[in-house]
Amino acid sequence: xxxxxxxxxxxxxxxxxxxxDTPDERLKTVLSSLVEHLHAFVKDVxxxxxxxxxxxxFLTAVGHMCDDTRQEFVLLSDVLGVSMLVxxxxxxxxxxxxxxxxxxxxxxxxxxxxxxxANISLDAVGEPCVFAGQVRSVDGTPLAGARVxxxxxNGAGFYDVQQPDLQPERNLxxxxxxxxxxxFWLRTVVPRFYPIPDDGPVGKLLAATKRHPNRPxxxxxxAEADGHAPVTTHVFVEDSPYLDSDTVFGVKESLIxxxxxVDDPRRADQYEVANPxxxxxxxxxxxxxxx
Amino acid sequence: xxxxxxxxxxxxxxxxxxxxDTPDERLKTVLSSLVEHLHAFVKDVxxxxxxxxxxxxFLTAVGHMCDDTRQEFVLLSDVLGVSMLVxxxxxxxxxxxxxxxxxxxxxxxxxxxxxxxANISLDAVGEPCVFAGQVRSVDGTPLAGARVxxxxxNGAGFYDVQQPDLQPERNLxxxxxxxxxxxFWLRTVVPRFYPIPDDGPVGKLLAATKRHPNRPxxxxxxAEADGHAPVTTHVFVEDSPYLDSDTVFGVKESLIxxxxxVDDPRRADQYEVANPxxxxxxxxxxxxxxx
Numbered sequence: 280x281x282x283x284x285x286x287x288x289x290x291x292x293x294x295x296x297x298x299x300d301t302p303d304e305r306l307k308t309v310l311s312s313l314v315e316h317l318h319a320f321v322k323d324v325x326x327x328x329x330x331x332x333x334x335x336x337f338l339t340a341v342g343h344m345c346d347d348t349r350q351e352f353v354l355l356s357d358v359l360g361v362s363m364l365v366x367x368x369x370x371x372x373x374x375x376x377x378x379x380x381x382x383x384x385x386x387x388x389x390x391x392x393x394x395x396x397a398n399i400s401l402d403a404v405g406e407p408c409v410f411a412g413q414v415r416s417v418d419g420t421p422l423a424g425a426r427v428x429x430x431x432x433n434g435a436g437f438y439d440v441q442q443p444d445l446q447p448e449r450n451l452x453x454x455x456x457x458x459x460x461x462x463f464w465l466r467t468v469v470p471r472f473y474p475i476p477d478d479g480p481v482g483k484l485l486a487a488t489k490r491h492p493n494r495p496x497x498x499x500x501x502a503e504a505d506g507h508a509p510v511t512t513h514v515f516v517e518d519s520p521y522l523d524s525d526t527v528f529g530v531k532e533s534l535i536x537x538x539x540x541v542d543d544p545r546r547a548d549q550y551e552v553a554n555p556x557x558x559x560x561x562x563x564x565x566x567x568x569x570x
Numbered sequence: 571x572x573x574x575x576x577x578x579x580x581x582x583x584x585x586x587x588x589x590x591d592t593p594d595e596r597l598k599t600v601l602s603s604l605v606e607h608l609h610a611f612v613k614d615v616x617x618x619x620x621x622x623x624x625x626x627x628f629l630t631a632v633g634h635m636c637d638d639t640r641q642e643f644v645l646l647s648d649v650l651g652v653s654m655l656v657x658x659x660x661x662x663x664x665x666x667x668x669x670x671x672x673x674x675x676x677x678x679x680x681x682x683x684x685x686x687x688a689n690i691s692l693d694a695v696g697e698p699c700v701f702a703g704q705v706r707s708v709d710g711t712p713l714a715g716a717r718v719x720x721x722x723x724n725g726a727g728f729y730d731v732q733q734p735d736l737q738p739e740r741n742l743x744x745x746x747x748x749x750x751x752x753x754f755w756l757r758t759v760v761p762r763f764y765p766i767p768d769d770g771p772v773g774k775l776l777a778a779t780k781r782h783p784n785r786p787x788x789x790x791x792x793a794e795a796d797g798h799a800p801v802t803t804h805v806f807v808e809d810s811p812y813l814d815s816d817t818v819f820g821v822k823e824s825l826i827x828x829x830x831x832v833d834d835p836r837r838a839d840q841y842e843v844a845n846p847x848x849x850x851x852x853x854x855x856x857x858x859x860x861x
Binding site: 284287290291294297306309316321323326330338350352353361367368369488524529 | 573575594604630632643659779780822
């Protein structure tokens with residue numbers, strides 16, 4: 280019998296070979312790649328036994344922090360930029376289409392259907408503003424009847440699900456249907472930046488690396504239209520703190536919009552607000568998909 | 571303000587840059603390397619969102635399996651060959667010195683000091699045999715008074731700590747002091763192969779890749795002598811099943827020894843056993859360390 284043995288030189292090859300009988304080809308591919316990159320990492324940093332034990336202890340603490348309402352491994356993926364990378368890989372699109380960003384953990388409840396112009400701020404915590412835009416195809420065609428799902432934190436930086444005792448159910452959530460011209464508009468408040476949960480091992484990691492836990496102020500948007508690839512994205516509020524250091528790396532420059540003070544009685548009437556009023560405008564451009 | 575944004579092309583660089591203020595240089599180095607290899611892995615396999623969720627769920631299940639007596643992340647490290655790689659990196663030694671292998675999870679209790687020749691098989695489960703050898707320096711000098719720590723599974727494939735109700739405490743464990751000629755000898759039983767715990771997510775991974783969970787039969791040895799680098803290793807039993815497919819990749823050809831039937835009344839007397847008797851011989855060669 281020949282025993283190959285695992286040495287520094289052949290370690291990844293030996294382990295990859297152990298997967299040779301894996302029935303699922305995709306699983307075999309993923310595990311083989313994982314082993315190659317993981318062993319390359321270990322050879323790169325040459326951990327001591329103590330460091331290896333610390334790594335095991337960290338992963339164990341991350342696992343123990345996970346329960347029905349807390350997913351610490353997703354947070355770890357977020358702060359290491361992996362969630363955004365997976366998002367980028369799965370959302371390659373034309374240069375003119377609206378950029379995507381991560382879904383985030385707060386889409387856990389569905390948005391209620393609301394009429395165009397509705398006020399989704401049920402707790403009135405924050406500065407009132409209008410959020411409006413147009414959904415178009417990349418060639419400029421307005422996409423009548425596009426579905427626009429919107430959710431956000433209030434002016435104190437909390438989502439409804441984080442404050443079930445303080446915020447009305449489904450506060451700051453709405454599912455809208457764009458008009459014949461692809462336009463949508465609604466009343467809301469300017470969201471505030473907020474920290475991701477940082478009382479667990481991922482928070483300790485951020486502290487040890489002198490990173491803050493904050494995400495800049497944003498409104499989440501999912502836009503869908505027939506014959507087009509849907510987009511999951513955020514609109515980021517210009518002048519929000521942390522735009523250049525989002526702890527989950529979600530910001531793209533193309534997604535930043537100012538809060539503009541509009542002095543126009545006709546438009547104020549249209550949005551059913553007092554003049555002047557604050558406005559965030561965000562047009563969404565979707566790629567057509569081959570039918 | 572310039573927002574760099576995280577894209578497929580720059581993702582690792584952007585995240586590595588976020589660690590720029592990390593006070594601990596070693597932590598910064600390790601995290602930077604981790605991010606580079608992790609992002610390279612993700613770009614290599616291009617996981618779908620569903621696959622990414624499955625990876626998160628797997629890691630979460632591994633974490634939830636860990637408790638005071640079960641370390642599923644260590645098992646994961648073991649079956650991916652990472653534990654052996656860390657062992658190899660931390661035990662570079664001369665070609666003639668005894669090869670190392672992993673400590674394993676069963677050294678959780680200390681071995682009791684025993685006299686040379688003692689019988690460590692307190693439950694008598696297994697075929698009796700003598701385990702003997704000599705501890706030498708690489709130049710051949712016997713290392714008088716070397717400490718030899720031995721522990722093993724019984725003939726049914728279980729360690730004492732796995733069967734607290736069936737095996738006497740400290741069964742099959744002993745800490746011996748070699749004689750003036752560096753020799754040690756003791757009575758024991760031939761160990762049996764055994765499976766690592768496979769009722770958790772790591773066991774599911776092994777099943778999905780058609781790998782068995784077994785380790786070939788072995789006796790654990792830690793040998794130490796003044797002025798020399800200690801060695802943590804196993805002696806593997808020739809003819810044991812799974813020598814060529816140890817699920818934790820611990821086998822090295824240099825560590826395999828036969829169980830030999832010895833017909834020699836004088837040696838039988840020396841070991842206080844009936845003639846003929848079974849014998850496993852294992853000499854340990856240690857590297858001197860600069861003082």
